[in-house]
Amino acid sequence: MFLDKAKIYVKAGDGGDGIVSFRRELYVPEGGPAGGDGGKGADIIFRVDEGLRTLIDFRYQKHFKAPRGEKGKTKGMHGAGAEDMVVRVPPGTVIYDDDTHELIADLTRHGQEVVVAKGGRGGRGNIRFATARNPAPHLAEKGEEGQERWIVLELKVMADVGLVGFPSVGKSTLLSVVSAAEPKIGAYHFTTITPNLGVVDVGEGRSFVMADLPGLIEGAHEGVGLGHEFLRHVERTRLIVHVVDIAATEERDPYDDWLKINEELRLYNEKLAQRPQIVAANKMDMPGADEQLREFKAKLERDGHGDVEVFPISAMARKGVQELLYRAAVLLEQIPETPLVEEVVDTSERKVYRYEKEDDDTSFTIRRENDTFIVESVAIERMLKRMNTDSYDAFQRFSYTMRKSGIEAALRKKGAKDGHLVRIGDYEFEFVEQE
Ligand SMILES: Nc1nc2c(ncn2[C@@H]2O[C@H](COP(=O)(O)OP(=O)(O)OP(=O)(O)O)[C@@H](O)[C@H]2O)c(=O)[nH]1
Numbered sequence: 001m002f003l004d005k006a007k008i009y010v011k012a013g014d015g016g017d018g019i020v021s022f023r024r025e026l027y028v029p030e031g032g033p034a035g036g037d038g039g040k041g042a043d044i045i046f047r048v049d050e051g052l053r054t055l056i057d058f059r060y061q062k063h064f065k066a067p068r069g070e071k072g073k074t075k076g077m078h079g080a081g082a083e084d085m086v087v088r089v090p091p092g093t094v095i096y097d098d099d100t101h102e103l104i105a106d107l108t109r110h111g112q113e114v115v116v117a118k119g120g121r122g123g124r125g126n127i128r129f130a131t132a133r134n135p136a137p138h139l140a141e142k143g144e145e146g147q148e149r150w151i152v153l154e155l156k157v158m159a160d161v162g163l164v165g166f167p168s169v170g171k172s173t174l175l176s177v178v179s180a181a182e183p184k185i186g187a188y189h190f191t192t193i194t195p196n197l198g199v200v201d202v203g204e205g206r207s208f209v210m211a212d213l214p215g216l217i218e219g220a221h222e223g224v225g226l227g228h229e230f231l232r233h234v235e236r237t238r239l240i241v242h243v244v245d246i247a248a249t250e251e252r253d254p255y256d257d258w259l260k261i262n263e264e265l266r267l268y269n270e271k272l273a274q275r276p277q278i279v280a281a282n283k284m285d286m287p288g289a290d291e292q293l294r295e296f297k298a299k300l301e302r303d304g305h306g307d308v309e310v311f312p313i314s315a316m317a318r319k320g321v322q323e324l325l326y327r328a329a330v331l332l333e334q335i336p337e338t339p340l341v342e343e344v345v346d347t348s349e350r351k352v353y354r355y356e357k358e359d360d361d362t363s364f365t366i367r368r369e370n371d372t373f374i375v376e377s378v379a380i381e382r383m384l385k386r387m388n389t390d391s392y393d394a395f396q397r398f399s400y401t402m403r404k405s406g407i408e409a410a411l412r413k414k415g416a417k418d419g420h421l422v423r424i425g426d427y428e429f430e431f432v433e434q435e
């Protein structure tokens with residue numbers, strides 16, 4: 001059973017409160033401030049685990065609350081930050097904010113992560129509020145609240161193998177005998193109108209996801225039949241298993257079928273013509289199938305398709321199926337995973353934004369080495385590390401911070417000119433004079 005949508009609530013940990021405390025010293029009625037900062041609340045992080053194939057776990061758990069940071073301590077000690085909460089999701093999970101419908105992330109690669117709810121910062125203890133005029137402040141901050149929101153997860157079906165072919169050639173039957181899936185099977189065309197998925201276990205720890213797709217007919221690339229719907233799904237599979245009715249039960253020529261379907265794939269998207277493909281010659285249990293198979297292979301040979309791999313099977317009688325599956329598994333190991341959507345929205349940029357507003361430590365130093373200016377600033381380096389450097393917005397924010405923090409002006413004062421290099425942490429970029 002594949003669940004492809006889930007709505008869940010996430011609440012990141014609140015920051016720990018800063019505290020008010022004073023040193024107690026002998027003979028000193030009230031010592032200096034000694035209240036430490038609270039620790040940071042836990043982020044909620046979604047991480048892709050390629051071992052997962054469904055969102056089924058989110059049926060049982062819909063609320064995720066991460067722990068809060070520890071309170072600040074006496075003697076100026078900081079409270080510990082809470083450990084981030086990591087939630088595993090399958091590859092192909094797209095995450096939206098339920099309120100704004102904003103795309104939060106499109107997670108495709110194993111190990112890829114996104115912060116879906118940001119933990120609150122710890123409040124500052126009274127040490128931080130001491131000034132010359134008020135050396136013993138009775139003031140501390142509360143921890144910041146952790147971010148909370150409702151998010152929607154959608155699993156884009158990422159089948160490894162797509163079953164392609166004319167209607168009624170036996171695609172659904174094949175899926176039903178190789179997996180636990182129970183697709184509808186019928187003697188009429190277009191029995192299948194939406195894709196069915198099944199996990200195929202080949203043994204030896206090998207398994208893959210197979211999609212049984214609606215039948216294809218001529219003109220599909222122009223939307224005839226269930227055309228586009230169907231072809232969009234094929235685009236997402238890594239290996240095509242092209243099923244032909246080798247017994248020609250409907251009196252079409254199997255080889256003709258094969259050519260037509262390939263032509264439809266090509267017309268829809270040239271890339272589909274290049275997708276690895278093997279042929280399942282189905283219904284071998286029917287009379288005359290052997291003869292047809294010989295002809296089919298001869299025609300392949302004749303037309304220069306001799307390298308096409310053909311697996312004679314009978315889905316119904318479960319014959320020849322094992323060889324087909326094994327070959328598919330082996331091929332899949334050689335075919336690279338192609339991500340569906342390249343763009344990844346990294347909500348950790350939120351951190352950057354917060355930093356600009358609230359971080360008080362904007363101190364920096366600048367060193368010059370020939371035409372390179374080396375900037376050292378913990379806060380800016382941290383910001384850069386969390387910044388998606390390909391994102392224009394993030395870069396805008398970054399420029400803004402450079403200006404606000406006075407780094408830009410300081411660079412100019414030190415003689416930075418157009419074309420000079422500026423290095424911050426691991427990043428280097430060109431200095432551009434702004435008017
Ligand atoms: N004799 C024989 N009949 C088969 C075999 N596989 C499937 N069939 C029959 O072919 C018909 C169509 O089977 P389906 O599995 O529904 O075909 P499909 O390709 O999924 O068809 P659509 O969903 O309409 O595209 C059914 O009557 C099946 O029982 C086979 O190996 N041998």
Ligand SMILES: [Mg+2]
Pocket residue numbers: 171172173183184185191192212213214215
């Ligand atoms: Mg079907």
